[in-house]
Amino acid sequence: GAVVSQHPSWVICKSGTSVKIECRSLDFQATTMFWYRQFPKQSLMLMATSNEGSKATYEQGVEKDKFLINHASLTLSTLTVTSAHPEDSSFYICSARDGLVSYEQYFGPGTRLTVT
Amino acid sequence: GDSVTQMEGPVTLSEEAFLTINCTYTATGYPSLFWYVQYPGEGLQLLLKATKADDKGSNKGFEATYRKETTSFHLEKGSVQVSDSAVYFCALSDLEGAQKLVFGQGTRLTINP
Numbered sequence: 393g394a395v396v397s398q399h400p401s402w403v404i405c406k407s408g409t410s411v412k413i414e415c416r417s418l419d420f421q422a423t424t425m426f427w428y429r430q431f432p433k434q435s436l437m438l439m440a441t442s443n444e445g446s447k448a449t450y451e452q453g454v455e456k457d458k459f460l461i462n463h464a465s466l467t468l469s470t471l472t473v474t475s476a477h478p479e480d481s482s483f484y485i486c487s488a489r490d491g492l493v494s495y496e497q498y499f500g501p502g503t504r505l506t507v508t
Numbered sequence: 509g510d511s512v513t514q515m516e517g518p519v520t521l522s523e524e525a526f527l528t529i530n531c532t533y534t535a536t537g538y539p540s541l542f543w544y545v546q547y548p549g550e551g552l553q554l555l556l557k558a559t560k561a562d563d564k565g566s567n568k569g570f571e572a573t574y575r576k577e578t579t580s581f582h583l584e585k586g587s588v589q590v591s592d593s594a595v596y597f598c599a600l601s602d603l604e605g606a607q608k609l610v611f612g613q614g615t616r617l618t619i620n621p
Contacts, residue, residue, distance in 0.1 A: 441608065499551035
């Protein structure tokens with residue numbers, strides 16, 4: 393149980409375009425979802441926290457107009473990278489938590505974004 | 509702010525060797541501590557956790573003890589296997605509020621047969 397999927401697993405896009413990444417909790421209701429960014433050989437950096445039905449809370453230094461997060465249902469959150477640039481190339485990872493049951497976060501496998 | 513520091517990798521060991529991956533933390537309050545493992549092509553999985561000082565988390569032969577006096581949570585295993593090859597992340601979380609995870613930089617472990 394407690395499976396989180398991400399789609400796509402990898403994507404290549406041109407500079408200036410927008411890319412949407414989906415994060416789904418497959419067998420539980422995710423009251424809270426988190427989005428992380430991971431640079432090569434570095435740690436996961438939390439970008440934002442989203443609760444179903446409310447606006448995401450962004451970490452300091454993360455541009456909310458560039459990284460649009462929507463958590464419209466208890467099983468789906470999306471991250472849209474708008475007007476992508478090469479410096480946005482990274483590994484994006486989501487996690488989900490059923491806060492009513494436990495504080496444990498379940499992680500998706502990640503999405504590799506390459507902006508050319 | 510809160511932070512986690514792990515020993516730098518990569519770490520390469522032979523099968524059946526003893527493993528230690530060091531982890532120290534800086535935090536206000538009394539965080540919970542975690543070790544996550546990321547196998548190739550998979551998402552992070554919780555390996556073990558400890559929620560208060562002197563607690564020992566254990567799973568799959570791995571152990572880590574929450575040492576408040578040294579602010580450490582070192583990961584150990586007595587005899588590693590090839591299947592333990594993965595990236596290991598130490599993390600902390602304050603159980604209050606948003607309960608966000610703060611990760612160390614990860615340590616890549618390779619076990620040779």
